[in-house]
Amino acid sequence: MADYKRAKWAAWADHIRSLDDPAKSFEKPEALDDLVVIDLSSRSMAGCFCSSLLAELGAETIRIEPPGGDLIRTYSPGGIMVKDTGLAYLQEGRNKHHVTLNMESAEGREIFKSLVGGADVLIETYPAGTMDNWGLGYAELEKLNPRLIMCSITGYGQFGPDSERKLYDYDNVSQARSGIQYCTGEVLPEGKTVKDMPWAVPTKAGPHIAWAVSGTFGAMGILSALYHRGKTGEGQAIDVCTPEAYSRLADYQLMWYAHAGVIAERFGSLDTALWLYGFFPTKDGGVFLGGLRLEMWKAFVDIIGKYDEWKAGEWTTLAPFMKKDWQLKYQSMIDPETRKYTSEELTQKSVEYAKSGRLAPITPVVAEIVSPWKAMHDENWQDRGIFTPVQDPVYGSVLCAQSQWKATETPPRTKWACRPVGYDNGHVYLKYLGYGPAKLKELEGKGII
Amino acid sequence: MTVFRNYAETKNRRPGPLNGIRVLEVCTLLFGPAGPSFLAELGAEVIKIELPPVGDVTRSLNPFGWFYKEQGPMFIHINPDKYYMALDLHIDMAQQIFKELCAKSDVVEFNLRPAVTNRWNIGYEEIKKVNPGIIYIEKNGFGQWGRYAEEDRPSNDGAAQALSGYAWLSSFAGQPPLKQSIWICDVFGAMMGEVAVLSALHYRRRTGKGQYIEMSQSENIMRAMTWAWPYQQVTQKHAEPSGNRDQCICPADTFYCKDGQFVALAAPAPDEFKGLCAAMGKPELAADPRFKDHETRLKDENALAILKIIADWAAGRTADEVERLGVKHGFAASRVFSAKDECEDPHRRARGAVKEIDDPMYGQYIDHEIPINMSKTPPKHRWSVRPVGFDNDYIMTRILGRSEQQLKELYGHGVLGKWKDQQGRRPPSDWDGQSGAILRR
Numbered sequence: 001m002a003d004y005k006r007a008k009w010a011a012w013a014d015h016i017r018s019l020d021d022p023a024k025s026f027e028k029p030e031a032l033d034d035l036v037v038i039d040l041s042s043r044s045m046a047g048c049f050c051s052s053l054l055a056e057l058g059a060e061t062i063r064i065e066p067p068g069g070d071l072i073r074t075y076s077p078g079g080i081m082v083k084d085t086g087l088a089y090l091q092e093g094r095n096k097h098h099v100t101l102n103m104e105s106a107e108g109r110e111i112f113k114s115l116v117g118g119a120d121v122l123i124e125t126y127p128a129g130t131m132d133n134w135g136l137g138y139a140e141l142e143k144l145n146p147r148l149i150m151c152s153i154t155g156y157g158q159f160g161p162d163s164e165r166k167l168y169d170y171d172n173v174s175q176a177r178s179g180i181q182y183c184t185g186e187v188l189p190e191g192k193t194v195k196d197m198p199w200a201v202p203t204k205a206g207p208h209i210a211w212a213v214s215g216t217f218g219a220m221g222i223l224s225a226l227y228h229r230g231k232t233g234e235g236q237a238i239d240v241c242t243p244e245a246y247s248r249l250a251d252y253q254l255m256w257y258a259h260a261g262v263i264a265e266r267f268g269s270l271d272t273a274l275w276l277y278g279f280f281p282t283k284d285g286g287v288f289l290g291g292l293r294l295e296m297w298k299a300f301v302d303i304i305g306k307y308d309e310w311k312a313g314e315w316t317t318l319a320p321f322m323k324k325d326w327q328l329k330y331q332s333m334i335d336p337e338t339r340k341y342t343s344e345e346l347t348q349k350s351v352e353y354a355k356s357g358r359l360a361p362i363t364p365v366v367a368e369i370v371s372p373w374k375a376m377h378d379e380n381w382q383d384r385g386i387f388t389p390v391q392d393p394v395y396g397s398v399l400c401a402q403s404q405w406k407a408t409e410t411p412p413r414t415k416w417a418c419r420p421v422g423y424d425n426g427h428v429y430l431k432y433l434g435y436g437p438a439k440l441k442e443l444e445g446k447g448i449i
Numbered sequence: 450m451t452v453f454r455n456y457a458e459t460k461n462r463r464p465g466p467l468n469g470i471r472v473l474e475v476c477t478l479l480f481g482p483a484g485p486s487f488l489a490e491l492g493a494e495v496i497k498i499e500l501p502p503v504g505d506v507t508r509s510l511n512p513f514g515w516f517y518k519e520q521g522p523m524f525i526h527i528n529p530d531k532y533y534m535a536l537d538l539h540i541d542m543a544q545q546i547f548k549e550l551c552a553k554s555d556v557v558e559f560n561l562r563p564a565v566t567n568r569w570n571i572g573y574e575e576i577k578k579v580n581p582g583i584i585y586i587e588k589n590g591f592g593q594w595g596r597y598a599e600e601d602r603p604s605n606d607g608a609a610q611a612l613s614g615y616a617w618l619s620s621f622a623g624q625p626p627l628k629q630s631i632w633i634c635d636v637f638g639a640m641m642g643e644v645a646v647l648s649a650l651h652y653r654r655r656t657g658k659g660q661y662i663e664m665s666q667s668e669n670i671m672r673a674m675t676w677a678w679p680y681q682q683v684t685q686k687h688a689e690p691s692g693n694r695d696q697c698i699c700p701a702d703t704f705y706c707k708d709g710q711f712v713a714l715a716a717p718a719p720d721e722f723k724g725l726c727a728a729m730g731k732p733e734l735a736a737d738p739r740f741k742d743h744e745t746r747l748k749d750e751n752a753l754a755i756l757k758i759i760a761d762w763a764a765g766r767t768a769d770e771v772e773r774l775g776v777k778h779g780f781a782a783s784r785v786f787s788a789k790d791e792c793e794d795p796h797r798r799a800r801g802a803v804k805e806i807d808d809p810m811y812g813q814y815i816d817h818e819i820p821i822n823m824s825k826t827p828p829k830h831r832w833s834v835r836p837v838g839f840d841n842d843y844i845m846t847r848i849l850g851r852s853e854q855q856l857k858e859l860y861g862h863g864v865l866g867k868w869k870d871q872q873g874r875r876p877p878s879d880w881d882g883q884s885g886a887i888l889r890r
Contacts, residue, residue: 004596009564012572013594020663031652043718049673057648071718071743075697077680077688079747087683088697091675138452138824155781158822159453162796168718170781172695176703176713177783179791181693184630194705199621202711202785204693204703205629206618209637212673214820216640221821221828223647224466224491228826230654231469236825237452243783244802245820247791249636251479252512252522254803257788258815260515264788269616269628273512273523277607279616279628286625288611290603292478292506324513351600365603369626372614372677373687380596386668387678399682404672405645406592409660410652412645 022385022403022411030058031410035226037061037121039096040103040112043071044125044169045208046153046242048092049215051123054222055095056402056412062115062428063096066103067449069421082395084420088208091400093418094390099429100422100449108448109134114433116141121222122150128163138237148235149225151218157241169242174210176202177243180250183264183272202266214245267324270331275321276300278331279369280338287343289334290365294318299357300364303349304337307358343368392417425449452824457801460827465492468826470650472556473498473547474531475538477505479606479632480588480666481560482527483639488556488646489530490819491828496550496844497528501535501866504837508873518811518877520834526816528834529806535838535866543864544570549849552579556646560588563598573661584649586662588642593663609634609667614688618677621692637673638666699746700725700755703785704763704771712768714759716780717743724778729762808833809884810876835885836876837868843888 007013037059041047048063055061065073069084076086085093102108113136116122122141124131131137131152138150155169155177156162175181185203188194194201221238229235247254252273253264264272269279276291291297294315301312310333320326338346347366354363370378376387376399385403392398398417405412429435435443443449470493474485482497482505489495499505507524517525536543548571551557557576559566566572566587573585590604591597610616610628620627645662653659671678676697677688693703693713700722701715716725719735719742726734734740739751746752763771768784775782784790792815797803804818811833819828845851845865859865868874876882883890 004599007564007599007601009567010599012564012567013599016593016661016663019661029652029656031648034655049675053644074717074743074747075676076747077676077696078749079744080680080683081744082679082683086676086697087679088676090679156796157800159456160796160800165776166779167775167781168721170695170698170701170715170717172693172698172701172703173713173715173781173783176711176785179786179788180629180631181703181713182785182787185627186624199624199692201693201705202703203619203621203627204713205615205633206620206690207615207674207677208695208697209633209673212675213637213640216637216644217821219644220487220491220640220647221823223644223651224821224828225823225826226651227470227647227654228466230651234825236823238824239453239822240820241800241802243786244797244800244817247802248817248820249633250631250788251526252515253788254792254817255517255522255526255815256512256515257792259517262512262515264512264630267630269625271607271628272630273510277605279607279611279626281625286611288607288616288628290605290607292510292605296603318509319514322511322514351602354601361601363603365605365608367604367608367611369611369616370614371617371687372674373681375612375614375671376678376681378612380591381668381671384592384595384665384668386671389682397682399678401671401674401678404641404669405662405664407645407649407660407662409658410649 019408020406020411022406025411025413029410033058035059035120036118037123038115038119039063040122040124041072042125044153044211045072045075045088045092046169046211046215046218047123047125048072049212050151050153050218051096052092052094053216053219054121056414057410061096063093063098064101065098065421067100067447073421085418090395090398090418094400094414095416096419097424097428098419098421099425102448103134105448109136111433111448112136113144116148117144118432119145120147120149122148123218125153125169127166127168128154128156128158129166142235146235147229147233149222149229149238151222151238151240153214153218153240153242155242158239171208171211172204174242174246175204178210178246178250179253180246183253183266185266186268187266210242210246213249214240214242217245270327273322275318275327276364280334282338282341282343282346284342286369287338287346288365288367288369295359295362296364297321299353299359299362302358303353303364306337390414390417394420422449453822456822456827457799460829463825463827465490465828466823466826467491467493470556471554472558473550473554474558476558476560478507479527479635480638481558483636484642485531485558486527486529487640487643487819490830495531496534497531498534498536499837501537501838502869502874504535504874516872517814519872520877521873524873525834530831532840532844533835533838534841534844537863537866538569538571540864542862546864547571548576548579551576551583553848554583555650556584558586562589562601563593577659582653582657582659584646584653584659586642586646588638588664590665590667592665606632606635606666609670613667613670613674614677615670615674618674618688618690620690622690634666634670638664638669641669694756699743699752700759702756704760706763706766706768706771708767710768711785712763712771712782713785714771714775714780714782721780725780728774728778734758804830806830806833810835810880837874838866840887841865841867846888
């Protein structure tokens with residue numbers, strides 16, 4: 001990576017890196033390598049995200065698909081496929097063994113029960129009631145394996161009036177039902193219609209974030225249940241409902257309505273509750289500016305040379321700046337100033353200000369709003385191991401975001417990206433159920449695997 | 450299904466799964482404190498340590514000037530179910546007390562700039578000496594090493610949205626990048642932090658070993674941007690934003706309805722797509738060669754064609770009508786919910802997902818429950834936030850056995866502190882001077 005000026009505390013940085021550099025992950029033990037996880041997700045990737053987190057930590061993870069593969073395999077921009085797999089699944093097949101099993105057949109369900117008998121965790125995403133109708137609800141499975149932790153992640157949950165809806169969980173629908181899409185997006189100016197400005201509408205996040213969030217809450221529940229099981233030996237059922245899970249990440253909006261009667265509305269790229277906090281234009285794009293303490297806001301005003309003109313020295317509190325009309329007023333005053341610089345120039349000004357500015361070391365947060373392309377090529381993240389490609393025996397070199405945290409003892413790691421449909425039937429059924437080639441051929445003939 | 454019968458009504462009968470775990474937090478704003486709150490709701494004892502007398506910056510934050518009982522509503526939302534201690538960690542005596550607490554804790558969490566814990570003599574190596582099993586996590590913008598960390602760049606959620614490409618991917622094509630209305634990178638990163646902590650706890654149970662964990666909120670959100678990375682690798686093109694359309698699934702988009710509301714809809718599976726075509730009164734579309742299977746439908750020209758057909762149809766319906774047709778014909782659809790819809794949703798109320806907290810200091814108010822339901826060990830949001838240093842005496846007496854005289858000295862030296870007489874730091878003005886206090890009233 002390009003040279004940079006080392007910090008005064010570079011020895012600390014080097015020391016920590018020597019302990020937790022992801023480049024050394026494979027030299028270390030794995031936190032969950034004593035566990036067997038079964039992932040029976042269908043249509044929703046929340047379950048696959050959840051099982052990926054466990055698989056990255058070493059759990060032996062068996063992904064069950066129907067013969068021919070799950071619909072999830074086809075999720076991909078423009079329908080692009082790498083061998084038999086779409087790009088969304090190419091990220092979440094990681095470290096998993098892939099088997100096929102026809103859950104619609106009674107024999108398939110018996111085989112499933114045998115697998116569950118030896119498993120620690122089961123993850124599923126069918127609409128509530130599906131597993132019960134198959135005779136595979138938690139009440140049944142608990143009898144086979146009282147230590148089992150069964151996590152269901154769905155669009156409407158396992159109980160409550162809407163759980164009767166027999167509908168699958170899709171990320172965009174769950175984002176809509178969370179309350180977050182409603183208050184995210186550009187403001188439609190008065191006198192304009194949605195036809196005039198079709199982008200000034202409630203806007204969802206681009207990535208499958210509702211799924212990632214419910215999957216992560218699922219993992220949190222599973223790991224907590226493991227702790228409880230370690231003390232008592234008992235497993236349990238876990239219910240995560242995706243729109244609720246994503247809603248929990250909204251902050252004051254629920255209280256604001258419940259206790260002040262105010263419905264949070266869209267506010268573009270400013271923030272209803274924070275100042276200085278928003279996106280501003282530059283000569284070559286835009287930057288995020290942040291200064292949640294008065295001094296940081298003053299430091300920013302100093303950087304753009306308006307400290308005296310705007311009388312920043314006289315400001316004693318940030319409170320009035322949080323009001324809507326002040327935010328809009330200052331936004332229109334800041335815009336022409338930030339347009340004078342490139343994003344890189346403003347970023348460097350902030351770094352420099354921390355060293356030599358009038359309020360140093362206080363400085364505002366300045367961050368260029370980059371495309372994922374630029375992020376992927378940013379040497380800082382590459383150096384931190386985020387974009388180290390996985391060398392997959394079947395799919396070749398695959399770029400998966402990984403090493404999302406660093407750890408001295410049991411860091412997460414990605415060993416392979418994915419497996420084709422049914423690729424591990426031979427290995428998994430032999431290992432867990434003793435089925436050899438003859439038996440597998442018979443099952444295949446009957447359409448069970 | 451019977452497993453969760455009467456779940457919301459009976460959840461208080463059983464403790465959460467992390468009962469017996471003790472967590473110390475030295476965190477401010479959102480990325481830091483959000484994580485330990487989840488552990489608290491899962492049953493852990495979480496002690497929030499603030500710097501006296503002002504404490505956490507979030508106590509000042511508010512939407513357009515609105516406070517709930519003089520407290521920042523986001524502080525209330527981000528910090529429930531904790532014990533509140535104020536210890537000035539700049540002072541060596543406070544650092545000693547902190548180490549004594551660490552010796553009796555399982556997890557310790559920080560969100561400070563890199564190398565600050567080391568400067569305060571409470572870095573991992575120091576704490577490991579008093580508790581080799583400790584799980585020690587540091588969360589911040591850029592981690593503890595690497596260029597951005599060493600440049601000591603400040604960061605926060607908005608910076609992570611900008612630097613990760615998340616905002617760029619969350620707008621409409623041809624429009625400027627859009628900031629999310631929520632602090633997604635903060636809270637998602639915080640959640641991932643607890644996955645890291647809980648997995649380390651499992652490892653500790655097996656081996657007795659603790660560990661050190663560090664993370665950046667940008668790196669975590671990039672983990673959630675799944676398909677963008679292999680897309681760029683495979684096509685050598687930029688991943689492009691696509692507004693409300695899910696590029697990986699077709700049809701999946703948000704549509705404008707005749708009542709001025711919006712409805713989101715998804716129907717990629719054969720049964721769902723057939724159901725949608727039937728609901729639109731155009732069953733023949735399901736057999737149209739352009740739409741015959743999901744992969745074919747995802748091709749750009751086909752996707753745009755079917756989305757246009759759905760948009761024209763939805764424009765003649767109300768959002769609720771489309772949602773009802775989804776239930777009838779078996780495809781996913783939901784009106785775009787506002788905070789009002791969420792608050793009044795009978796389903797969320799029946800599940801206890803939106804619930805009334807009954808707090809000795811802040812009274813009865815509405816907040817989210819932790820969205821994890823567990824049949825044997827239900828996690829729960831129980832109480833609200835407290836003023837800076839509110840539980841000092843309780844913690845110091847119960848855990849460290851300090852006497853009243855010793856506490857007096859610690860206050861005298863400024864090691865322990867209490868709230869400044871300032872909004873958000875002090876108790877609400879209607880407080881009776883007693884409610885919520887544990888040891889002494």
